[in-house]
Amino acid sequence: MGSLLRRTVLTAYLDGELSQAQQRRLEAALERSATLRSQLEALQRVVHAVSNLPEAALPASVAESVSAALHAKLPGGLDSDISPEEMDLLLAAYAQGELDEASSVQVERMLLNSAEYRGAVRSHRRIARAIRAFDQRPMPPEVLSLLLDRLHRLIEIRPALARGAKRPFGELLTAYLDSEIAGANRRRVQACLVENPCARKVLDGFSRVRDGLSHIPRKSAPAALMNAVLRDLASHEISAGRIEMEANPEIAIDADWVAAAASARNRSHGWLTLGLSAACVVLAMLGVWTIQILAPEPSPVATSLAKKTPAKINAPQAPPPIIDETPLPDLADALPPVATAPMDDMGDLDELAAIDPTSLASEIHEMQLTLSADDVHRAVREFKSTLDIDFNPDTTVEAAQSSQPVFVVELHGEPSEVSLVLNQLREMSRRGELMNQVGIRKPTAAMLATMHRENAVKPESSVTASPTSKGAIRVLLVLQSKTKP
C-alpha cells in the first residue's frame, strides 16, 4: 500500500468513512504493523489539535454589510441578472451558515437545480474547514488590511448589493456612458471598470453601438417639404377661416391671392360649377387624367395649340370667355414637384421646336392622378357634400378622335376654392380613399408636344360661362388619358 493511499485510508478510518469490511481489514493490518499504528496515532493528534482551534470570526462590520446586502438582494427572489461574483458571495454565506432561514430556502432551491452551485457550496465548506484548521497565529496586519480593503471594495462597487439600490448595475453603466451620473454612483462605476474586465467589455460594446448609431447618415428634410406643409396649412386654415395669411414668397402664395381667398371665403361656390362639373364628368371616363393649371393669359403655346384644334363639343356652346385682367397667383410653385412622367409615353418630340418649354414651366403645372372610375365618382360625391357643387355633364368638352384623348375644361373661380378642390383630391388620395396615389409633377414640354401633334386641344375648351370677380383665377384643366376611354 502506498503511503498516500495509506494516509487516505487512515484519514477515512478516523472520520468513520470506511465500510465495516474495510474497517475490519484495516484494524487487522494495524494489529500487524507498528508503523501503521504510529501513523494513525500521528493523524489522531493532528485531528485533535485542529478540532481544538478557535473559530476565526469575520469582522462584525463586514459580516453585517454582507448580510444586509444579501437580504436586500433576496426579498424579491434571486434576480436572474445576478453576477457570478455576487452568486459566489451568496453561496459562501450560505455555506458558512450566515443566511437567515428565508434566504437559505431560496439558495437551497437553486442548489437543487444546479450541480455547479452544489459544487461551489462544497468548495466553500472545505475552505471554511481549512481555515478553521489553521494555526492560531494571528493574520499579519498587512494581510488583514488588504483582505478587508478588497472586501469593502467588492461591496462598494456593487451598489445593488451594498446599498440595496433598485437600479441594475448595467443601467448605471449605460448612464455612465452618457455622462448622466455623477458623484458616488460615477465613482462606483469607475471603480468597477478598473476591477472588472467584464464590465469594461460591456461598456465597450455599448460605446461602439452608440458610435455606430451616431454615424449613420442623417436625413435632412426634403427642400419642398416645408412648403408642402405650408400649402396644406394654407388650404385648410384659410378655408376654415382660421387664419389671415401674409405674403411669403417662399411658399409661393401671392398676397393678393390670399387676400382674395380670404375675402371670398363666405361666397357661394356655385359659380365654380360649370367648369368643375365638366372636369369631373370627364374624369369618370378616364383611367388616367392630368390637370394642368394655366395662367389667365393663355400662354403662346396654349394659344397656338388652341388655334390648331378642331372643335367638337358635346356640351352647348358657352358664352365667349371673359378675360379677367387680375394677375394670376403663381399657383405653379404651390404644387410640389414630383418625378416626371416617362418620356416614351409622351410621343414624338419633333414638334417641340416651335415651343419654348421654359416659358411654360413658369405658368403650367400638372397634377396627374391615376384613378379608377369608382374613385372619380367617389371624389365627385365628396365634392358635392363638402362644396355644395352641382355637376352638369352638358358642359363636358371632349377631345377629337385621338389615340391619347385630351380633355380641356376651364375653371374660373376663387383661388381658394379651386385650390380646395385640388387639395381635396390629394387629401383623399393620401387618406387612402382613392384607389391610387396622387402624383404631382412638373409639366413636360413633351406632353404638350403630344397634345399639339394630336390636335387634342380645342379653342372651345377655354370658354366658360362663369362670372368673374376680382381675385378670381382662371384654371384650365387639361385631362389626358394614356389609353382610350
Add this chain to the structure above:
Amino acid sequence: MQAKEEQLIRDCLSGRLDAFADLIAPYQDRLYNTLYRMVGHSEDAAELFQEAMIRVFRGLRSYQGDSSFYTWLYRIVLNVAFTHRRRRRLRTVSVEALADGGTVDFADEDVSMRPGRTLEIEETRGVIELALAEIPEVYRAVLVLKDIEDLKYEEIAEILDVPIGTVRSRLHRARCEMKNRLQPYLDRGTI
C-alpha cells in the same frame, strides 16, 4: 424659450404662415430625421412630418411654454410616429442571418438610401440601421433621441412623458438589444 421664438409663435397665432416656417426651420431637419429613423422610410417620414406640423400649428395656441419648444415639437412628432401604421413593412431579416452571409433585399426601401437592391453584410451602416429597425419601437425611440439626436435624459423623459429612470432603463435595454443583434460585427471589430 427664446424671445425670437416667442415672437414667432405670437405671429403664428395671428395667422402668419411665414412665421411658422421660420419657427420650424431650426428644427425641421432633426424632426424629419427622427421620423425617418422611427419609420424607416422617407416617403412615410415626409407624410408624417406634414401631419405633425399641422398638429403643431394647430396646437400652438395650447402651448403654454411649460416645456421647451423643441421638446414639445419632438413630443408631437413622436406621437405621430407611434400612431402611424406603416404602409410598408420594415424588413424582418435578422442581423444574425446577415452575419451568416445572407443579404437583404431593399427593393421596397427608399432608393435614395439603397442604391442597389441588395446590401452586402459588410456595409456597417446598413447593418446598424437594420438592427435599429428591428428593435421594439419604445426602445428605438430612446435610442434615436439619445444616440442620434443627442438629447439629455431629462429632455427625453419630457418628450416621452416618462420618468428619467424609465428612460435609463429603456436605453439600457435598447443598447443591450442592439448589442445582441450586432454582436457578430462587434466581435469582428467591424463596428
